[in-house]
Amino acid sequence: MVVLEKGSEPGAHILSGAIMDPRALSELIPDWKEKGAPLNQPVTGDAMVFLSENGGMRVPDFFLPENFQNHGNYIVSLANVTRWLAQQAEGLGVEIFPGFPAAEVLYNENGSVRGVATGNMGVGKDGQPTENFQLGMELHAKYTVFAEGSRGHRASNSSRASSSTKAATRRPTASA
Ligand SMILES: Cc1cc2nc3c(=O)[nH]c(=O)nc-3n(C[C@H](O)[C@H](O)[C@H](O)COP(=O)(O)OP(=O)(O)OC[C@H]3O[C@@H](n4cnc5c(N)ncnc54)[C@H](O)[C@@H]3O)c2cc1C
Numbered sequence: 483m484v485v486l487e488k489g490s491e492p493g494a495h496i497l498s499g500a501i502m503d504p505r506a507l508s509e510l511i512p513d514w515k516e517k518g519a520p521l522n523q524p525v526t527g528d529a530m531v532f533l534s535e536n537g538g539m540r541v542p543d544f545f546l547p548e549n550f551q552n553h554g555n556y557i558v559s560l561a562n563v564t565r566w567l568a569q570q571a572e573g574l575g576v577e578i579f580p581g582f583p584a585a586e587v588l589y590n591e592n593g594s595v596r597g598v599a600t601g602n603m604g605v606g607k608d609g610q611p612t613e614n615f616q617l618g619m620e621l622h623a624k625y626t627v628f629a630e631g632s633r634g635h636r637a638s639n640s641s642r643a644s645s646s647t648k649a650a651t652r653r654p655t656a657s658a
Contacts, residue, residue, distance in 0.1 A: 621658050
């Protein structure tokens, strides 16, 4: 299993401060506490305050909807949690390639996704190859999971039109 991460390391592009519900983590790694997951600060209280020019007015807790009540959640650095998750994945044999963005979705003849291609490296500001130019690589896989966040472009159909049958003839290939 291979993970491409466009950031310089896992967590590099992750927003840092967050309130985290540990439910999904507990399902995935039930002994996350023993394994040292960086969830160190439980939420100790909630306060919803409407601020005005002269002060603020706190909303009584019983008016707050359930999703505003964070009892049982943690205040975390999501970047640290991501880094820790990457270590757990690597421990299970997952290969993580930081600094390698998926640049193009590759399709089979029948329209199904064959994998992705990483971007070319060493391209100058003018779009021309520099002396460090390195051709991107095709990764073919049985399953391709797009987890590029809400601002990602690969999962949209926009790149589909430029499906890379042409690229298949020019890039090295690996199976994941
Ligand atoms: C201001 C703000 C505050 C928030 N606060 C909270 C909070 O307190 N609690 C909470 O639960 N949620 C919070 N959220 C929501 C939460 O951050 C997101 O729901 C969550 O990060 C989504 O996770 P994700 O893995 O889908 O995407 P992301 O966290 O966006 O991760 C996507 C990853 O994919 C990588 N990537 C993207 N494109 C490519 C590519 N082409 N090739 C390779 N890698 C790529 C990125 O580098 C990144 O590492 C907040 C969001 C914002 C914007």
